[in-house]
């Protein structure tokens with residue numbers, strides 16, 4: 106199922122990285138970066154409205170005993186590949202479904218549908234390409250799923266290391282994928298994402314022999330931002346390191362749906 110052009114909120118008030126509301130393409134009257142009190146008020150209302158919708162979603166998920174994972178990362182770090190492999194393991198034990206957000210195309214939905222799980226693709230291009238999935242967008246997408254037939258719902262958020270971390274969608278857990286080709290410094294540069302998540306995957310470790318990459322430093326940087334957060338060193342290509350990741354996911358899901 107494809108939901109196109111859901112008119113989500115196109116104004117993010119970045120807690121970090123910017124000290125002002127950050128309009129996005131197509132915002133019309135809010136196109137300029139102004140610090141006006143009125144604009145900040147509008148943005149506050151947007152985030153408050155999102156929190157209300159997220160709480161509604163959370164109630165709905167609880168009523169149906171659905172565990173929800175919000176999977177986030179920069180574009181290309183391996184969310185879809187990780188999900189393809191993860192679903193292949195989970196489908197025998199859990200009834201899984203996926204909501205996948207992209208600005209354009211249904212390519213990820215097509216890839217994920219081969220798992221046999223129901224998949225809803227959200228495209229946000231018509232309205233300037235929202236950079237995150239907001240709670241009301243998830244609520245709309247749920248209309249395409251049978252909530253009585255789902256144990257685990259995984260949301261692949263839009264590729265972006267900033268905005269998605271600011272929008273609660275009613276999920277139980279959040280995980281971030283950081284690939285080894287992105288640099289060890291990204292947790293320090295984009296701290297909100299790493300602070301807000303419950304687990305991190307350090308993906309593409311199969312490439313380590315070819316890179317000057319210090320995986321220990323990357324993990325230390327993640328822990329500097331979020332002490333004690335589980336970090337799974339994985340390769341979605343070879344499935345190296347997948348067992349502890351799958352165990353974390355299974356345990357988290359069972360806590361919710363028992």
Ligand SMILES: Nc1nc2c(ncn2[C@@H]2O[C@H](COP(=O)(O)OP(=O)(O)O)[C@@H](O)[C@H]2O)c(=O)[nH]1
Nearest residue numbers: 180181182183184185186187308309340341342
């Ligand atoms: N070598 C390697 N490539 C990977 C791995 N995970 C993903 N990729 C590749 O990275 C690219 C982006 O992956 P994709 O899953 O689409 O990333 P997404 O944009 O985060 O969903 C694709 O070409 C994948 O085949 C991995 O663990 N190792």
Ligand SMILES: [Mg+2]
Nearest residue numbers: 184185213261
């Ligand atoms: Mg993807």
